[in-house]
Amino acid sequence: MRLLGSIRRRLFIQLALVAAVLSLAFFLVVRGVAERAAEGTQDDILSASATAIADSLRSEGGIVTLDLPYSALSMLGSINEDRVFYRVVSEGNTLTGYADLPQPEVPPRLSLPSFETLDYRGDEIRAASVIRPVGTGAQAAQVVVTVAQTRQGLAAISRQITSTATGIGVGFFLLATALSLWAAGSALAPITRITGSVTRRGPNDLRPVNANAPDELEPLIDALNSFMARLRSSLSRTEDFIAEAAHRVRTPLATVRAQAEITHRKLNKPEHKQAIREMIRAIDESSRSAGQMLDHAMVTFRADSLAQDTLDLRALMVETCDRLGPTADLKDIAILRDIGAGPVPFTGDGILLQAALQNILDNAIKYSPDDSNITARVVLDDAITLSFTDQGRGFGETDLTGLTTRYTRGANVGDIVGSGLGLTIADEVAKAHGGRLEISTNKKGEGACVSLVFPRD
Numbered sequence: 525m526r527l528l529g530s531i532r533r534r535l536f537i538q539l540a541l542v543a544a545v546l547s548l549a550f551f552l553v554v555r556g557v558a559e560r561a562a563e564g565t566q567d568d569i570l571s572a573s574a575t576a577i578a579d580s581l582r583s584e585g586g587i588v589t590l591d592l593p594y595s596a597l598s599m600l601g602s603i604n605e606d607r608v609f610y611r612v613v614s615e616g617n618t619l620t621g622y623a624d625l626p627q628p629e630v631p632p633r634l635s636l637p638s639f640e641t642l643d644y645r646g647d648e649i650r651a652a653s654v655i656r657p658v659g660t661g662a663q664a665a666q667v668v669v670t671v672a673q674t675r676q677g678l679a680a681i682s683r684q685i686t687s688t689a690t691g692i693g694v695g696f697f698l699l700a701t702a703l704s705l706w707a708a709g710s711a712l713a714p715i716t717r718i719t720g721s722v723t724r725r726g727p728n729d730l731r732p733v734n735a736n737a738p739d740e741l742e743p744l745i746d747a748l749n750s751f752m753a754r755l756r757s758s759l760s761r762t763e764d765f766i767a768e769a770a771h772r773v774r775t776p777l778a779t780v781r782a783q784a785e786i787t788h789r790k791l792n793k794p795e796h797k798q799a800i801r802e803m804i805r806a807i808d809e810s811s812r813s814a815g816q817m818l819d820h821a822m823v824t825f826r827a828d829s830l831a832q833d834t835l836d837l838r839a840l841m842v843e844t845c846d847r848l849g850p851t852a853d854l855k856d857i858a859i860l861r862d863i864g865a866g867p868v869p870f871t872g873d874g875i876l877l878q879a880a881l882q883n884i885l886d887n888a889i890k891y892s893p894d895d896s897n898i899t900a901r902v903v904l905d906d907a908i909t910l911s912f913t914d915q916g917r918g919f920g921e922t923d924l925t926g927l928t929t930r931y932t933r934g935a936n937v938g939d940i941v942g943s944g945l946g947l948t949i950a951d952e953v954a955k956a957h958g959g960r961l962e963i964s965t966n967k968k969g970e971g972a973c974v975s976l977v978f979p980r981d
């Protein structure tokens with residue numbers, strides 16, 4: 525992208541270059557045409573003047589005479605301040621005028637005056653010559669009339685034309701440049717519009733883009749849409765896979781475990797009983813790991829495109845306590861509910877929040893001794909705090925900050941089965957909802973207190 529630079533800039537530069545070339549061509553054409561027109565005008569007047577002089581030639585008894593008509597030269601004077609020269613030559617002899625005015629190199633023909641540009645007396649002059657036979661029969665003489673004029677007037681006209689053409693050319697260029705800037709911007713406007721409509725989307729909005737796109741962008745939009753469709757289906761396949769895998773791993777392992785328990789009860793030899801106990805523990809560990817890993821995958825997946833359900837956090841606490849009630853009962857642990865009465869409204873992902881609470885309560889039960897109490901608490905102040913306080917072994921010397929790292933277990937776990945993902949899950953869920961996980965020792969005596977803290981809606 526960087527390498528190619530900005531399309532807008534390239535488009536602008538190309539259009540401006542075209543404008544510059546056109547302006548230059550315009551300037552050259554206008555100047556050329558205008559100068560040729562001015563030159564043509566001077567030539568016309570010069571030849572008219574020469575013809576007028578030729579018309580006044582007479583032959584009297586074989587001698588060519590000329591009564592120079594005033595108007596012939598005054599018509600030249602009338603256009604500007606230029607100096608005028610003339611010469612009338614009959615058969616090589618100058619009848620009148622400037623004897624040193626050069627004769628035309630290309631002699632004129634009868635009906636066709638000749639024109640020349642030459643240097644004369646330090647100035648550039650333009651000369652027109654006509655030829656006229658004067659007299660009749662053998663006495664006829666070929667008379668060449670040359671009228672010339674300096675070209676200052678023409679140069680002045682040419683300068684004026686040049687400056688006007690330059691002005692118009694520059695103006696044209698500036699206007700075209702401004703239009704190019706606008707054109708480059710407006711040609712790229714659809715890209716900006718489409719980019720905007722894609723960037724404004726939420727992270728889980730994978731609907732096809734159906735912005736009004738120009739034909740050239742259709743393939744890009746189609747590619748983007750088909751990419752999003754593939755992403756959508758791949759994401760939903762991943763989600764299905766996670767749910768499916770969790771189910772398919774847990775169920776058979778539970779069956780194997782139940783069978784192992786039954787076998788354990790039936791066996792008498794202590795070494796056989798020990799072997800089955802180890803087997804049951806291995807089953808517990810692998811079932812736990814598989815379950816937690818899949819839950820963690822589910823949390824990571826859902827946190828990327830967080831659902832925005834309208835929830836009651838208090839109801840969620842009740843549900844968690846109810847779900848794990850049977851597990852707690854197995855150890856004669858009472859879950860005391862200090863959770864107030866009214867609903868605690870919150871917007872978030874119910875499945876994720878449920879997973880977080882369940883993992884925290886699961887820890888409290890796991891790491892508590894039989895016949896103890898766990899207090900589930902909901903505190904509403906500036907924030908919403910959902911906590912579980914137990915009377916278990918506490919964290920001991922364990923570094924509390926590291927417990928949210930994946931697969932990290934405390935030094936206090938003893939022979940309790942676990943995979944070190946529970947608090948990682950709870951922490952990720954808290955962060956996805958703009959909250960945090962707080963881990964501390966129970967201030968009133970033994971045990972741990974683990975809380976989820978969320979900002980209030």
Ligand SMILES: Nc1ncnc2c1ncn2[C@@H]1O[C@H](COP(=O)(O)OP(=O)(O)OP(=O)(O)O)[C@@H](O)[C@H]1O
Nearest residue numbers: 816887888891918933934942943944945946947972
């Ligand atoms: N209520 C608690 N009392 C004492 N220690 C706890 C408590 N909760 C968590 N811990 C400590 O924090 C560690 C991390 O907890 P976490 O839930 O992440 O992992 P786990 O319980 O070992 O494994 P699992 O992924 O199966 O839950 C535990 O290994 C334990 O040392």
Ligand SMILES: [Mg+2]
Nearest residue numbers: 887942946947
């Ligand atoms: Mg745990």
